[in-house]
Amino acid sequence: MNSCHKVAILLAAYNGEIYIEEQLNCLLNQNNIENDIYISLDLSTDNTINIIESYIQKHKNIYLLSYGNKYGSAGQNFFRLIKDVDFSSYDYVAFSDQDDIWDNDKIIKGINALNKNNADCYSGNVTAFWEDGRKKEVVKNDPQVEFDYLFESAGPGCTFVMTKEFSLALKASLFDRKESIKNIWLHDWYCYSFARFHGYKWFIDNESLMMYRQHENNEVGANSGVIKIINRVKVVLSEDAFKKVLSQSDFIKIESKPIQLLKDNSAKSLFLLAVMAKQCRRKKTEQFAFFIMVSLLAFKRLLHGK
Numbered sequence: 001m002n003s004c005h006k007v008a009i010l011l012a013a014y015n016g017e018i019y020i021e022e023q024l025n026c027l028l029n030q031n032n033i034e035n036d037i038y039i040s041l042d043l044s045t046d047n048t049i050n051i052i053e054s055y056i057q058k059h060k061n062i063y064l065l066s067y068g069n070k071y072g073s074a075g076q077n078f079f080r081l082i083k084d085v086d087f088s089s090y091d092y093v094a095f096s097d098q099d100d101i102w103d104n105d106k107i108i109k110g111i112n113a114l115n116k117n118n119a120d121c122y123s124g125n126v127t128a129f130w131e132d133g134r135k136k137e138v139v140k141n142d143p144q145v146e147f148d149y150l151f152e153s154a155g156p157g158c159t160f161v162m163t164k165e166f167s168l169a170l171k172a173s174l175f176d177r178k179e180s181i182k183n184i185w186l187h188d189w190y191c192y193s194f195a196r197f198h199g200y201k202w203f204i205d206n207e208s209l210m211m212y213r214q215h216e217n218n219e220v221g222a223n224s225g226v227i228k229i230i231n232r233v234k235v236v237l238s239e240d241a242f243k244k245v246l247s248q249s250d251f252i253k254i255e256s257k258p259i260q261l262l263k264d265n266s267a268k269s270l271f272l273l274a275v276m277a278k279q280c281r282r283k284k285t286e287q288f289a290f291f292i293m294v295s296l297l298a299f300k301r302l303l304h305g306k
Contacts, residue, residue, distance in 0.1 A: 005111055007035040007161075008087055011096040012077035014042035017051060019099035019213065024055055024062070026102040033107050037062045037096075038085045040077050043070045078157065078187035082167075083174050093167040095157040095188070101211035109209055110161035117203040120166040121195050123155040123188075124205035126212035138212065141204040142282035147258050149196035150245060151280050151290070154204050156212060157188030166200050173252070183247045190248060197254050239297070270298035 009027055013020055027037050039052055041064065049067060056062050065084055071077040078095060087093055092114075094107055103109075110122040128136045140155035154160075162170070173194055174181055184190050195202050242262055249259045258280060261269040273280075274294040277287040 005033040005092065005108065006090050007033050007092045007094055007107055007111075008085060008090040009035050009037045009094045009096050009107075010078065010081040010085060011037060011039045011098060012042070012074050012081060013039055013044075013048055013052070013098040014074070014077065015044045015046045016048045016098035017046040020048055020051055021055075023096065023098050023100060023102075026100070026104075026106075027096060028059060028061075029104050030102070030107045031105050033111070035061060035107070036090075038065060038081060039063065040065045040071075040081045040084075041067050042072070042077050043068060073185075075185055075187045075190075076182060079174060079181050079184070079190075082171055082187070087164055087167045087171065090167075091164055092161055093164070094161045097156075097158045097213075099213045099215075100158055101213070103209045106209040107161060109207070110159075110205075113203055113205055114161060114163065118201065119203035120163050120200040121154070121191070121202045122161040122205065123153075123159045123192075123202070125208040126156055126159060126210055127208045128212045128214050130214045135211075137208060139206075139283075141206045142284075144196075144202065144204070145282055146279045147256060147276070148280060148282045149193045150249060150254065150256065150258055152192075152282070152286070153186065153189040154192040154202055155188070157186075157191070158210065158212070159205075160188065160191065162191070166195060169198070169200075170194060181251070184251060185244045185248070190252075193248060193254070194252055197252055242297075265301075267298045267301035270294055270301060274298060 007030075011023070011027070016023075024037070027035065039062065041048060041052060052062075052064050056064060065081070071080055074097075092107075092111060094110070096102075110124070113119070114122050123140065125140050126138045128138050138156075170191060192202065246259065246262055249255075258273055258276060261273040274291050277291040277294070281287045281290045
């Protein structure tokens with residue numbers, strides 16, 4: 001075990017009795033690192049608390065944060081972990097869901113990639129899998145563009161490995177503002193947006209080092225299929241998606257051109273935003289979808305005389 005690589009793994013859990021043992025075993029079996037596992041359990045109705053406590057009795061490097069509060073989402077549960085866990089004695093911080101399957105060298109490969117690329121934050125592709133045996137590579141490593149961080153994450157948070165320097169800055173950002181972090185939707189998207197806006201270097205790996213479980217309780221998941229595309233169009237046209245963009249940008253104090261156009265919210269501004277699609281999403285298909293959906297929103301404005 002290499003004491004030079006001391007890692008704090010933050011695990012957010014909720015009603016996870018079916019899968020959490022397998023996840024904890026994956027974390028305990030990570031190669032060539034010294035890790036401590038910090039768990040925040042949202043108020044649950046199943047046996048998860050007893051499973052965690054049994055692991056704590058057997059493993060000195062597993063810690064459960066005070067239990068009994070209701071956080072309401074995985075994002076808010078992770079924000080609680082970021083705020084409450086002391087990172088000062090660690091070299092790196094990583095996130096973990098409660099129901100995935102990790103390669104045994106997932107963390108050390110992330111650390112090596114950080115060092116090789118002189119980066120502050122790491123994420124990667126994942127292999128989504130379903131209970132019926134289906135698998136799908138979820139590619140997130142398309143080239144980063146100027147404003148992608150305003151509209152998407154660098155990938156699932158469970159792939160993230162972050163340096164102590166960045167993690168401490170991230171933690172401070174949650175304490176420095178009067179606005180409630182409860183207005184922020186996803187912890188992984190927030191991390192990526194905060195990092196890119198403040199000039200931290202983010203490396204997105206083309207290698208998948210984990211199996212990313214898909215089921216009905218996934219908050220975002222693999223984002224595939226016609227139904228998900230239709231749902232995304234509905235969200236954009238309802239303007240809920242851009243409300244989330246603006247809430248997060250206001251929290252981080254981002255005032256870049258796409259944000260100014262969204263705040264203006266006129267048909268002209270939205271058409272101007274639509275033609276910036278290549279600067280706002282990484283994947284080419286997502287750029288096309290962004291152009292179409294923002295254009296539809298602009299036409300909606302025209303129909304209402306705005």
